[in-house]
Amino acid sequence: MRAIVVREFGAKPETADMPIPEAGAGQVLIQLEAAGVNPFDQRIIDGFLNGRLPHDFPLIPGTDGAGTIAAVGAGVDDFTLGDRVVGKFLIPPIGHGTFAEYIAVPHDSALALVPDEVTSVRAAALPTAGITALDLMRAARVRDGQKMLIVGASGGVGSYLVQLGALAGAHVLATARPDDTDRMIRLGATEVVNYGPAIPASVADSVRTTDPGGIDVLFDLVSAPPVFADNAGLVRSGGAAFSTIGSADEAALRARGITGGNLESSGGAAELRELLRLAATGDLMVPISAMPPLSEAAEVLGAPGARGKTVLVI
Structure with missing residues (x-):
């Protein structure tokens, strides 16, 4: 073969x-x-x-x-x-x-x-991207009306998270380059936080300006530890923050009353069947x-x- x-x-x-x-x-x-x-x-x-x-x-x-x-x-x-x-x-x-x-x-x-x-x-x-996104949503227990920031929303896991967040009724903030803004909106993002060479502000600074009250959930799929820590500073006490690449300082999060940390996806056939059901009904693109x-x-x-x-x- x-x-x-x-x-x-x-x-x-x-x-x-x-x-x-x-x-x-x-x-x-x-x-x-x-x-x-x-x-x-x-x-x-x-x-x-x-x-x-x-x-x-x-x-x-x-x-x-x-x-x-x-x-x-x-x-x-x-x-x-x-x-x-x-x-x-x-x-x-x-x-x-x-x-x-x-x-x-x-x-x-x-x-x-x-x-x-x-x-x-x-x-x-x-499988891998979709199950990871579903695992993150369940670990964070995302609820209707919560503000949820996805850093790295353009990739596979992020694209699923945007949709799953919208399906859960969350207010989804998705990071993307300017030319990917429309796609994020079509996937279900409520707000798009642009980044790129022509944008001097960091993601965290942009969100502090547009959403000064902070956010409830952070899913950071791409940032190194210092940037993750800055982004996690947006999360209100009682919220959740997750990294999928091992960037979270879990002790620092706990000290601020934030749950989450470094997540390794563990979902399997049951989660895959749920994703396939959503894809078959047209609820998940x-x-x-x-x-x-x-x-x-x-x-x-x-x-x-x-x-x-x-x-x-x-």
């Missing part, structure tokens, strides 16, 4: 011919049609999990994928041949990912049936910015400035 592989940590991804995996007991074999690209994929290539989980080389990256069940192993009765499925797969040993024509995974992993209303490309853009072929994986992995999701078409 065609696959994208790296030969060692930090190596450039390349196209290779790899054996088709088999569906062992308790597993299903998926013929993949699309694979979502996430920043985490590049981190795995760079060795982020080296020493924490075993890896196999040549390593096939990719966490998110959608396709059809091509084979079913012994003991599996919840999926059948031809089922359209999507999943989030980070299964040790790392290196048997979704940037390939086939993947074999446990049937009880973060795997869900895809509704007829959702294409495989749209489904593949949901899947923001896809690019659909390159599998062979172009090396060019899009780790690319900055994403606006929505990139999905590899297999």
